[in-house]
Amino acid sequence: MIIKEYYNKTNIIVQFDNEYTIHTNYDRFKKGEVSNPYDKTVYGIGYLGEGEYRCKINYERTKVYKAWQGMLERCYDKKCQEKYPTYKDCITDEEWHNFQNFGKWFDENYYEIEGQRMNLDKDVLSKGNKIYSPKTCVFVPQKINILFIKRDNDRGKLPIGVCFNRHVNKYQANCNNNGEREHLGLYNTPEEAFYSYKKFKEHIIKKTANEYKDKIPQKLYDAMYRYEVEITD
Numbered sequence: 001m002i003i004k005e006y007y008n009k010t011n012i013i014v015q016f017d018n019e020y021t022i023h024t025n026y027d028r029f030k031k032g033e034v035s036n037p038y039d040k041t042v043y044g045i046g047y048l049g050e051g052e053y054r055c056k057i058n059y060e061r062t063k064v065y066k067a068w069q070g071m072l073e074r075c076y077d078k079k080c081q082e083k084y085p086t087y088k089d090c091i092t093d094e095e096w097h098n099f100q101n102f103g104k105w106f107d108e109n110y111y112e113i114e115g116q117r118m119n120l121d122k123d124v125l126s127k128g129n130k131i132y133s134p135k136t137c138v139f140v141p142q143k144i145n146i147l148f149i150k151r152d153n154d155r156g157k158l159p160i161g162v163c164f165n166r167h168v169n170k171y172q173a174n175c176n177n178n179g180e181r182e183h184l185g186l187y188n189t190p191e192e193a194f195y196s197y198k199k200f201k202e203h204i205i206k207k208t209a210n211e212y213k214d215k216i217p218q219k220l221y222d223a224m225y226r227y228e229v230e231i232t233d
Helices: 026-031 063-076 078-083 099-109 142-148 190-211 218-226
Strands: 002-008 011-015 021-024 118-121 138-141 162-165 170-177 180-187
Touching: 002 026, 011 026, 063 078, 063 099, 063 118, 118 142, 138 142, 138 218, 142 190, 162 190, 170 190, 180 190, 190 218
Parallel strands: none
Antiparallel strands: 002 011, 011 021, 118 138, 162 170, 170 180
């Protein structure tokens, strides 16, 4: 940054490389305390921008900033992706690189349900989606969000919801039901076990959608009713 205009030590105009200018004082300039809101300071992608949304209030990170920062972490932090491989290849829409744009969407779409942690979800509305964007995202209560979590490493090459029971030499179908692992039966082929899981899982998703019908956005409810479990999941 350079001093564009100098009136006195308490009144200067500073200009950054991208031609953004800001009014400040010489002491802050000399100490390097003048920041450019368009610098990509969050995971090399996100910037704070100019507007009403703040990253901290009374030294506490705001709810909107934590949601934005967490989204960028999942997309662009390698350590996070090593721990949670399902986030590999995920990206954030360029519009949301600007914290102010995300903040506006957050205000228009965030809601709370008593006793539930709210998650920013990118792939319930659009299955398999890897892009966080205003069109693809929705806030989802934790109880609904866990319905769509897949544990690929646990099942190996078998279809989702299926494991091989060596004791009886058959394929076993299991499904998590409200925190409890439910045994759905033993089958001769992985395909038979999968279709048992599929039927039960889709039933649970619809049942949960009805439970939350008056508390969640209509688009989330509709997406849950349309949702189909596939053998390639």
